[in-house]
Amino acid sequence: MSRSASASASVEKIEVKGLCFDNQDGQRILDNITFEARTGSITVILGPSGCGKSTLLELIAGLRKPTAGEIWLGTLSPDACRKKGLLGVAFQDPALLPWKTVRENVELPLRILHRPVQDAQIDELIEKVHIDRFRPCPVGAETDAARAAGIALGDCLSGGEKARVALARALVNKPRFLLLDEPFGSLDSPTRRILILMLRALLQSKEFPPVATIMVTHDPQEATFLADQILVLGEKPTSIRKRAPVVFAEPRTEELFTSGSFLEYCEGLFHTLSAVIESFKPTPEL
Ligand SMILES: Nc1ncnc2c1ncn2[C@@H]1O[C@H](COP(=O)(O)OP(=O)(O)OP(=O)(O)O)[C@@H](O)[C@H]1O
Ligand SMILES: [Mg+2]
Numbered sequence: 001m002s003r004s005a006s007a008s009a010s011v012e013k014i015e016v017k018g019l020c021f022d023n024q025d026g027q028r029i030l031d032n033i034t035f036e037a038r039t040g041s042i043t044v045i046l047g048p049s050g051c052g053k054s055t056l057l058e059l060i061a062g063l064r065k066p067t068a069g070e071i072w073l074g075t076l077s078p079d080a081c082r083k084k085g086l087l088g089v090a091f092q093d094p095a096l097l098p099w100k101t102v103r104e105n106v107e108l109p110l111r112i113l114h115r116p117v118q119d120a121q122i123d124e125l126i127e128k129v130h131i132d133r134f135r136p137c138p139v140g141a142e143t144d145a146a147r148a149a150g151i152a153l154g155d156c157l158s159g160g161e162k163a164r165v166a167l168a169r170a171l172v173n174k175p176r177f178l179l180l181d182e183p184f185g186s187l188d189s190p191t192r193r194i195l196i197l198m199l200r201a202l203l204q205s206k207e208f209p210p211v212a213t214i215m216v217t218h219d220p221q222e223a224t225f226l227a228d229q230i231l232v233l234g235e236k237p238t239s240i241r242k243r244a245p246v247v248f249a250e251p252r253t254e255e256l257f258t259s260g261s262f263l264e265y266c267e268g269l270f271h272t273l274s275a276v277i278e279s280f281k282p283t284p285e286l
Contacts, residue, residue, distance in 0.1 A: 012074040019069035031237035040210040044223040047233030085113040088175030094166035129164040160186040180215040220269040
């Protein structure tokens with residue numbers, strides 16, 4: 001399904017309008033969610049654990065159907081967008097194919113879309129997500145040796161390494177729409193910072209076509225560094241409790257992490273999140 005060109009703005013963006021989602025027990029998870037994620041920008045979503053952030057991304061990816069409301073990726077429905085190969089997704093569960101190597105997992109979207117696979121480009125991407133430094137199993141040319149030795153990918157990657165492979169896989173087809181669910185959630189702080197810097201620089205660079213990105217995180221610093229717009233969700237039935245633009249000078253470099261205005265913004269965000277979580281705590285019985 002697609003919208004006519006006249007019904008859409010000329011700028012590609014993700015539009016979520018009046019979105020509601022009830023689970024199979026009829027419980028309302030998401031309630032009247034409306035926002036836009038513009039091309040060339042990163043929208044970061046924060047909120048309490050269990051409020052429905054992953055569910056929201058799954059709806060935008062077309063893997064779940066809304067109870068009410070609309071989702072558009074440019075002029076396309078989520079299903080049409082996915083089928084055209086315009087969507088890149090890294091879910092919270094990396095869902096790699098454990099019998100395939102790192103490189104085979106990363107290049108999978110290109111193979112499914114029958115697009116050319118350039119080894120140098122794949123290797124560069126794997127290097128960008130810092131798998132080259134940490135991977136304990138062979139990539140690429142040494143694959144056969146790994147297979148001969150009975151080394152399956154599932155046996156030899158940590159949770160954080162799997163998440164980084166999933167990130168590379170989401171980026172490999174240079175999508176126009178990108179959904180990332182806690183891509184750095186299981187990383188040590190220094191590696192996390194390297195990848196945050198890499199991701200912002202990559203998505204802003206000329207080598208990458210303009211993309212509308214929606215990312216979920218629990219980390220105020222990660223959110224503030226990466227975002228052009230932040231949405232804070234409340235508890236179930238979940239609505240948007242706060243929307244805030246993030247305006248720091250470009251390019252955002254590592255120095256930003258220690259600047260006063262950045263730290264102040266992060267602290268404000270932390271307090272917003274605390275207030276959202278605090279306000280839904282059950283009242284203790286006396
Ligand atoms: N497959 C499922 N069947 C039933 N309920 C589910 C299923 N997956 C998630 N839920 C429930 O839906 C709600 C939203 O879950 P979701 O995974 O979207 O939360 P989240 O905000 O991503 O949480 P977290 O920050 O912990 O990842 C939760 O109450 C969760 O228990
Ligand atoms: Mg989640």
